[in-house]
Structure formats: C-alpha cells, structure tokens
Amino acid sequence: MKKIAYAIAIFSIFFSTAPVMAAPQLGASCKQEGAIAHIDGKILICARVGKFLKYVNGDGQVGLGPTVKADQNVDPTVAKAFAAYDHAACKGTHPNFSASYLVSDTYSQTMLVKQKALFEQAMACYSGYFDHQVNINIALLTESDYNFLASQMINGKPIYDEKQLRWAKFMMDRIGTGKGRFAGSAGWSVTADSAWVLMIDSSKSQTPDAHGAAHEFVHILQSYSRSNNFPFYGDGSTDADYVNLPTWFWEGTAELFSYNSISSSAGIFSANMALARTQAKESPTLNKIATSSQLISTLKLVEAPSNQEANMMNYALGSVECEYILAKYGYAKYWHLMQGASIYLDFDENLRKNLGISKADLYAQSAPFVLSQWKASKF
Numbered sequence: 001m002k003k004i005a006y007a008i009a010i011f012s013i014f015f016s017t018a019p020v021m022a023a024p025q026l027g028a029s030c031k032q033e034g035a036i037a038h039i040d041g042k043i044l045i046c047a048r049v050g051k052f053l054k055y056v057n058g059d060g061q062v063g064l065g066p067t068v069k070a071d072q073n074v075d076p077t078v079a080k081a082f083a084a085y086d087h088a089a090c091k092g093t094h095p096n097f098s099a100s101y102l103v104s105d106t107y108s109q110t111m112l113v114k115q116k117a118l119f120e121q122a123m124a125c126y127s128g129y130f131d132h133q134v135n136i137n138i139a140l141l142t143e144s145d146y147n148f149l150a151s152q153m154i155n156g157k158p159i160y161d162e163k164q165l166r167w168a169k170f171m172m173d174r175i176g177t178g179k180g181r182f183a184g185s186a187g188w189s190v191t192a193d194s195a196w197v198l199m200i201d202s203s204k205s206q207t208p209d210a211h212g213a214a215h216e217f218v219h220i221l222q223s224y225s226r227s228n229n230f231p232f233y234g235d236g237s238t239d240a241d242y243v244n245l246p247t248w249f250w251e252g253t254a255e256l257f258s259y260n261s262i263s264s265s266a267g268i269f270s271a272n273m274a275l276a277r278t279q280a281k282e283s284p285t286l287n288k289i290a291t292s293s294q295l296i297s298t299l300k301l302v303e304a305p306s307n308q309e310a311n312m313m314n315y316a317l318g319s320v321e322c323e324y325i326l327a328k329y330g331y332a333k334y335w336h337l338m339q340g341a342s343i344y345l346d347f348d349e350n351l352r353k354n355l356g357i358s359k360a361d362l363y364a365q366s367a368p369f370v371l372s373q374w375k376a377s378k379f
Contacts, residue, residue, distance in 0.1 A: 105148075
C-alpha cells in the first residue's frame with residue numbers, strides 16, 4: 001500500500017441487521033473455498049469444515065429480517081429499481097481490478113475467507129466501470145487493531161494519515177462497546193491511481209455483513225468520479241462537497257447499489273431496502289416524516305449532515321430517494337449523474353444536465369413514492 005494524496009475518504013458505519021440473500025443447501029459439499037451460492041433467500045459460502053469443503057451460513061436468513069414478498073407483490077417502482085440494475089455484471093469476473101490485502105492477526109481465518117468472497121463479487125459488479133487495471137488496497141481489521149493500523153509504514157512514513165486513523169479509532173471504540181458490528185471506509189488515490197478500503201469487523205463476528213464490501217466499492221466509484229473536482233478528501237470537509245453531491249445521494253447510492261447487487265429477486269431486494277430504512281431508528285428526532293413538505297424539508301436538512309442523526313438519515317432516507325431515481329431514469333442515466341460529479345460543481349446543475357430536472361422538482365416528483373415507502377417502514 002502506498003502513502004498518497006487521497007481523492008475522497010468515505011466513512012460508513014453499518015449495524016448488525018443482516019441483509020436478505022439467496023443460497024443453496026446448508027452442509028452440501030462444495031469445491032472452491034470462498035465461493036458464494038445464492039438460493040431461496042439465503043447466502044451460503046464454501047468454507048473448510050474439518051477436512052472437507054462445505055456450504056456454511058454466509059449471512060442472516062430470510063426469517064431474521066422483513067418478510068420477503070413474492071415478486072408480483074412488490075411495489076412497481078421498487079421492482080423497476082431492481083430490474084434497472086446490472087445484475088449480470090456481478091456474476092462475471094473483474095479483469096480491471098486486483099486486490100492486495102493487509103490482514104491483522106486478530107482477524108479470523110473464517111472471516112477472511114468469507115470477506116474475500118464478498119470483495120470478489122463486489123469487484124465483478126464494477127470492473128467494467130474502469131478502462132484500465134486498478135489495484136484495491138484492502139485492510140481487514142477488528143476493534144483492537146488501532147496500534148496495528150497506525151504502525152503501518154512505507155519508506156519510513158505512515159501509510160494511513162491522521163484523518164483515517166481518527167476515524168478508525170472512533171469506529172473501533174464503537175464496535176468494542178457494542179454500538180456497531182462493523183464499519184467501512186473507502187477512497188480513491190489520484191496520485192497512485194488506486195483505491196483503498198478499511199474494513200473493521202467485530203472480533204466476535206463469524207460472518208461479515210453481506211453488503212458491506214459492495215457498499216464500500218460504490219464509494220470508490222463515487223470517489224473516482226469526483227476526483228477532478230475534489231483531488232483530496234471531499235468527505236464533508238467543506239460546504240462545496242455537499243453542493244456537488246448531497247450526502248443522501250452519496251450514502252443512498254451505496255446502499256441502493258450494494259443491496260441490489262446481493263439480491264437475487266425483486267422480493268429479496270424489497271426486503272433488503274426495508275432493512276436499509278431501519279437505520280432511521282438512530283434518528284428519533286428526524287424520522288417522524290408524515291407529509292411531503294416534511295419529507296422535502298428533511299432531505300434539504302440532511303444534504304450536509306450536522307450530527308449523527310442527520311448522518312444516519314442519509315443511509316435510510318437517501319436509499320429510498322436514490323431508489324426512485326434509478327427506477328425513473330434507469331441505470332445508464334444514473335451513472336451519468338455519478339460521472340457528472342466530476343464535471344459540475346453544483347448537484348442541481350448536474351441533475352438538469354443529465355436528468356432534465358431541477359433538484360427542487362426531483363424532491364417534489366419523488367415525494368409520493370418516498371413517503372409511501374417511509375410510512376411502511378418499521379423503526
């Protein structure tokens with residue numbers, strides 16, 4: 001890993017709710033360690049059990065999360081958002097991505113095998129976004145690895161800067177006190193033409209969160225897209241960050257794409273998006289949205305979050321707003337909007353140029369769908 005000028009650092013905390021996924025028969029023999037299988041609302045991962053390779057539980061089962069609806073009963077806009085995503089890419093290879101891993105001694109072998117499998121799938125989803133070979137430097141850590149992380153050096157200089165270490169310490173403390181199960185951070189390096197990921201999991205975990213790796217990969221793409229306008233952090237250090245891409249779009253896109261990538265049906269995707277909205281329980285003073293005017297006011301408020309409650313609303317509420325954009329305008333135009341962050345410093349101008357709509361009109365147009373999904377949420 002190299003010490004470089006980072007394009008954008010994205011800080012994301014995830015909680016213990018397990019995504020809904022699909023997988024084959026538990027305990028069946030398998031051939032490739034780390035391989036993922038999806039069937040009937042579960043994920044199973046091929047892991048070594050004694051001398052044999054067998055499918056073991058990869059993540060939460062459907063019964064632990066929201067009820068999975070039959071595809072025909074899914075809200076039409078939700079179904080369109082699922083259909084618009086490029087699921088085929090996630091089943092392929094990643095010729096434009098390679099990964100280098102820094103793994104602490106406290107990170108278990110069981111977790112390592114499973115986490116690598118999830119990163120392999122995430123790389124496949126987005127390899128086509130790049131037209132050249134890109135290396136991803138991935139650090140896998142637990143809550144007790146601050147000193148390990150801070151001690152990493154290259155050419156006599158720390159690999160991770162003060163900002164990254166401060167974030168890691170904060171998240172490790174939260175996880176260590178039971179306030180979270182894992183956290184991730186990712187960014188793009190302009191000077192090294194490479195990306196980095198910090199993934200912190202609880203040392204008590206046996207299985208990584210199924211959408212965490214994919215979530216962080218979306219942030220890498222966002223960072224890469226913005227690198228012309230924001231050659232350093234772009235993580236909210238200045239007001240310009242939020243004018244360029246509001247935080248609800250930043251985190252909402254990462255939730256939308258990552259949950260889409262691990263869902264094998266519209267019903268499972270709908271259940272996973274419902275899980276994303278449950279993060280609003282961390283925002284008790286902001287999550288009571290009953291009218292369109294309240295919704296629009298909240299979206300405006302969290303464009304540049306001022307505290308942790310506002311930040312968590314960007315995951316929960318942002319995921320629904322982004323779901324509407326994907327369903328309404330499709331995958332290609334959504335990517336144009338992402339890439340527009342490298343051209344237009346103002347998000348409103350980006351929307352007008354790529355979607356033909358102002359930010360104010362987007363908020364008004366999306367309100368009926370977003371409000372209906374919000375009112376159906378449980379948190």
